[in-house]
Amino acid sequence: MVKESSGKEKKITFNIKKEENFSxxxxxxxxxxxxxxxxxxxxxFVVFMPWAVxxxxxxxxxxxxxxxxxxxxxxxxxxxxxxxxxxxxxEHIKGFSPQVFWVTHGADTKLDERMALxxxxxxxxxxxxxxxxxxYTDLPFKMYQRAQVWRYETKATRPxxxxxxxxxxxxxDCFATEEEAEKQVLEDIRVTEKVMHKKLGxxxxxxxxxxxxxxxxxxxxxxxxxxxxxxxxIQQPSTHFLGQGFAKVFNIKFTDKDGKERYVWQxxxxxxxxxxxxxxxxxxxxxxxxxxxYNVAPIQVLIVPIYTTKNKKGIMKxxxxxxxxxxxxxxxVKIDDSEKRPGEKFFFWEMKGVPFRIEIGEKEVxxxxxxxxxxxxxxxxxxxxxxxxxxxxxxxxxxxxRLRKKxxxxxxxxxIDCKSKEELERALQGKKIARCxxxxxxxxxxxxxxxxxxxxxxxxxxxxxxxxxxxxxxxIFCGRPAKHVVYIAKSY
RNA sequence: GGGGCUGUAGUAUAGCUUGGUUUAGUAUACGUGCCUAGGGCGCACGGGACCCCGGUUCAAAUCCGGGCAGCCCCA
Numbered sequence: 085m086v087k088e089s090s091g092k093e094k095k096i097t098f099n100i101k102k103e104e105n106f107s108x109x110x111x112x113x114x115x116x117x118x119x120x121x122x123x124x125x126x127x128x129f130v131v132f133m134p135w136a137v138x139x140x141x142x143x144x145x146x147x148x149x150x151x152x153x154x155x156x157x158x159x160x161x162x163x164x165x166x167x168x169x170x171x172x173x174x175e176h177i178k179g180f181s182p183q184v185f186w187v188t189h190g191a192d193t194k195l196d197e198r199m200a201l202x203x204x205x206x207x208x209x210x211x212x213x214x215x216x217x218x219x220y221t222d223l224p225f226k227m228y229q230r231a232q233v234w235r236y237e238t239k240a241t242r243p244x245x246x247x248x249x250x251x252x253x254x255x256x257d258c259f260a261t262e263e264e265a266e267k268q269v270l271e272d273i274r275v276t277e278k279v280m281h282k283k284l285g286x287x288x289x290x291x292x293x294x295x296x297x298x299x300x301x302x303x304x305x306x307x308x309x310x311x312x313x314x315x316x317x318i319q320q321p322s323t324h325f326l327g328q329g330f331a332k333v334f335n336i337k338f339t340d341k342d343g344k345e346r347y348v349w350q351x352x353x354x355x356x357x358x359x360x361x362x363x364x365x366x367x368x369x370x371x372x373x374x375x376x377x378y379n380v381a382p383i384q385v386l387i388v389p390i391y392t393t394k395n396k397k398g399i400m401k402x403x404x405x406x407x408x409x410x411x412x413x414x415x416x417v418k419i420d421d422s423e424k425r426p427g428e429k430f431f432f433w434e435m436k437g438v439p440f441r442i443e444i445g446e447k448e449v450x451x452x453x454x455x456x457x458x459x460x461x462x463x464x465x466x467x468x469x470x471x472x473x474x475x476x477x478x479x480x481x482x483x484x485x486r487l488r489k490k491x492x493x494x495x496x497x498x499x500i501d502c503k504s505k506e507e508l509e510r511a512l513q514g515k516k517i518a519r520c521x522x523x524x525x526x527x528x529x530x531x532x533x534x535x536x537x538x539x540x541x542x543x544x545x546x547x548x549x550x551x552x553x554x555x556x557x558x559x560i561f562c563g564r565p566a567k568h569v570v571y572i573a574k575s576y
Numbered sequence: 577g578g579g580g581c582u583g584u585a586g587u588a589u590a591g592c593u594u595g596g597u598u599u600a601g602u603a604u605a606c607g608u609g610c611c612u613a614g615g616g617c618g619c620a621c622g623g624g625a626c627c628c629c630g631g632u633u634c635a636a637a638u639c640c641g642g643g644c645a646g647c648c649c650c651a
Contacts, residue, residue, distance in 0.1 A: 107648080115587085125627090125645055238577065240648085390614050427615030445614060455614090541651085 101371055106314035110242070113365060117374050117436055120243040128241035128248030135436060136244075136361060138382035140251060143357040144230055146283055146379070147253055150275045156226040156255055161208045163232070164199040169207045172333040176206065179300020183235040185248075201234045206301070206326075206352065209256050210334035217348060219339045220260055224268075225348070228255035244362035245318065245576055252356035258336060258348035265325060265349035269306060272323035272353040273550060276308050279355075280320060283379045285488035286310050286363045287495040288320055289517075291546035291571060294525035294533060299352075303327035306549045309573070310363045311498055315515025317545060317573040318363060321355035367491050368460075374437025375460050377487055378480035385410055385476060386438045387419040390426050390445035403444050406454070406472060413473035415480075434459055439483050440476065442467070460486055499571070505560055508572060512542055517573040521566035523559035529568075532561035536572055545571045 102109040114120050119136035132140070148158070164187055171177045185201040188194060202208055209227070217225055230253050241247050255272070259265040273290045280286045288310040298305035302324035309317040330336070331347040340346050368375040378384055387407060391399040403419050410417040420429045426443075433441060441457040443464075448454050456467040460483060467475050502508040502520040511518040523529045525547055533544045547553065547568045555566035 111647080122646075127645070388614095392613060396613095423613095425613055425615080425617060427613090427617090430615050432616085443614070447614080538651090 102313055102366075102369060106312065106366070109313075109369075109371075110245075110366065113369060113373060114243050119361075119365070122243055126248075128237055128246075130243045130247060132251075132358070135382060139364070139376065139380050140357045140361055142380040142382070143279075143284070143360050144253070146279045147275070147355055147357070148228075148230070150279055151228050151253070151255055154226070154271055154275065155224070156228045156257075159227050159229050161202075161205055161212070161229055161231070163202050165202055165205075165208045167198050167200065169211055170200045172207060173301045173330055175329070176301035180204065183237065185234045185236055202231070203233055203235045204354070205229065205231065205233070205254055206256065206330060207334075210330050210336060213256075213258060213348075214334050214336045217258060217336055217338050220341055223258060223260045223338060223348065224264060225258040226255070226268075227257070228253055228353075244358050244365070247358070250356050250358045252354055252358070255351075255353040257351045257353075258331070259350070260338065260340065260346070260348065262327075262349050265327075265351050268351045269323050269325050272321070272351070273306060273308070275353075276321045276323075276355065280308070280310075280360060280363075281488070283484070284360065284364050284377050285484060285491050286320070286360070286367055287488075287492050289499075289545075289548065289571060290550045292525070292549040293322075293546045294529065294544050294570075295527050296530050296533065297543070297546070299324040301326065301329055303329070307546065309517075309545050309571070309575075310367070311495055311517060311573075312363070312366050312576065313515075315498075315512070315574060316576050317517060318359065318576040320360060320363060321353065323353040324351060326350040326352060367494075368487050369437070372462070373435030375487065376437035376439060378439045378483045381416065381437065381439050383416050383418045383433075383436075383438050384480065385415055385417040385440045385442060386429075386433045387417065387442045387444060388426055388429050388433075389419065389421060390443060395446055395449075399444055399446070399449055402449050406442060406444065406469070409472050410476060413477065415473060415476055430457075434462075440479065458483065460490075503557075503560065508560065509540060512540060512572070512574060517545075517571055518542075519569060519571055520560050521555045521557045522568050522570040523562050523564045524567045525570065529559075532559060535561050540572070542572050542574045545573055545575070547571075 100109045100112050114122070117135060118133045120133055121131040124131050152158070180203050183203050187199040187201060213225065217223065232249055232251055234249050237246055237248050239246060257265070257268050259268065276288070276290070280288060288308040290306055290308055293305040293307050299322065303326060305322055305324045307322040308320040310320050311317050328347045328349060330350055336348045337345050338348060364377065364380065365374060368377065387403050389399045389403040400421065407417050407419055420433065422429070430441070437459065439459050443455040443457065452469045454467050454469055454472070456465045456479070457463070458465065498516045500511040500516045500518055502511055502518045508518045508520060522544065523532055525544070536542055536544055547570055553569040555569045557566055558564065559566045
């Protein structure tokens, strides 16, 4: 609450500024915009509320559309994995077992074999793949599922960013050859680019992770790192080239054209929709609340009728007509005809992040020119009643493009080339991602990576996978000739 | 994994230091009625809370122990 000069108390939407204290801003927006209710009494588990679920449903739709159009079939696998399956792949179990929730009892009876509540589904899916894949005509085999997974996180949990239960999609593909599998990795990155960057306006770097930071059981891992306003990167969809490691332990074989039996080559891909929403909220949101891209907003256009008791009927009729015109063109629209004052409605829906508001009052009914409010720039424009749906669609595209361009510029200016440890330190303090010459992301570079972790409290995120960056100098940590240009940042 | 802080109506809080003064106060939200309507409107009335378990005490929101949950910092 702040006192205005008039002496009247005026509510302000946000007490916390995003740029000054991101952490508290994030907590506040989760509560105020009714995205999640954190009062469910289990650590790391929250209730996802309708507004967030509707956004995440849209993210699911966008991702599934891409996956299906690139030849993936949907399936739903069980959420429990028998321990002996889970333990088949040595590296995998080593990496994941500290994070597994185990089901040990059925009612009061102790189970003969405990079951893992899936933290990821390789070991659930691949035993079935072994049954389904017989010959080369079964390949490529591309399947995905939308699923909840559970991980007993020991780091601090935060809704959307890191929780012990999260919602994601996992794609698991099998190929006859190594080349095809590696092409799939690139396709996965393109899907991430198309959905997360093009549609949702979240910029990221596709980075090949260092040897010591890859997915347990993978040959290599490409992680997409996007940046949060506090200068920490957050891992978004990652894609893994699994080679034949899992195929060999799960016995996924096919008879090739030449009649010989061969193991398949595998990849997997894991976009977490709850985490993608965390980035969308954080990158586009401002001190008035959420700013949702037109593509995901549960309500794209809010109509606020502004009437008095006398002219209510005529104004509502106009509002209903506009709503009908928009719905016909599949635009998600709502009329707020509650008994609140217009001002209160404005504040509320701006906080919720609705991209457009159409105001309809006496003036608009008379002239046929409607008032259109744009959430991102917080400005009013005029829009004609005729061809309203076409106009809104055009505005919607422009809206998302503005968000994306703004985010891109912000992201670009936060990647800094560093020539020394001191420069690197300064970059990290300034909430930036550092780019520098580094000895190597294979085993021999691990010592230098430990220096980064211990002294700078940051991590070596990896090298660009989508484009080649040539190292020219020496590793800024050990002085040996640098084989790689790496990105270093603090991370979630 | 280590440390710190916190837990009072839906939400934000007062009270806790120094146990009794409170029928646990306030704002907002909610409900009812009236009034209003182009940026959080006004009035009246109403219902709603001390995280859980144990201990100390004549007496616990307040002190102590444990649990659960949340926030922050560090690994």
